[in-house]
Amino acid sequence: MGNYAGYTDETLSGLLKDGDHAAFNEIWDRYKSKLYTFTLRMLGDREASRDLVSDLFVTIWSKRDAIKLSSSLSSYLYVSARNRAFDVISRRKVEGRYIDSFQHYLDRGEDNADHLVRSKEMAAMIDAEIHALPEKMREIFLLSRETQLSRAEISQRLGVSEETVKNQMHKALKLLKSRLGAAFILIFF
Structure with missing residues (x-):
């Protein structure tokens, strides 16, 4: 041209x-x-x-x-x-919360290495499952959980209906619960 x-x-x-x-x-x-x-x-x-x-x-x-x-x-x-x-x-906020949580644990004087390893594994597993969600579902889930935006605010930000936000949150929680249910048992028992 x-x-x-x-x-x-x-x-x-x-x-x-x-x-x-x-x-x-x-x-x-x-x-x-x-x-x-x-x-x-x-x-x-x-x-x-x-x-x-x-x-x-x-x-x-x-x-x-x-x-x-x-x-x-x-x-x-x-x-x-x-x-x-x-x-x-x-x-970054999620990572900061994980770090803060671990720091709080360490500050309590508990140095149980096994518990730390299990906690770290659980945090990594939860993070991996969140990131395995479909892109739009993950975006809605993270906006809801990490920024505490309302459904209306998420809807406006993403240009989707509030019903879509509600449905995507429901599906995300259902998926995470089903995927992580067994993981909780394996890691803590």
């Missing part, structure tokens, strides 16, 4: 859907620094911000034909980056 720098975001979006590498590269060049700066302000971590932006663009390329823009490309990219940053923040 020609000089992609002169193309509008709308034109580049259409070309991206058609699998045009040059259009993708132009979008990358146009937004990588802006999105990096945006997520760096949220995360305060250069490496995490670089990884987040790279992963975002990998996803955009791999799912280019499924992307439906209800607003501008710019809005789509910033909302996607923001949501991914929220996911990183949520994971």
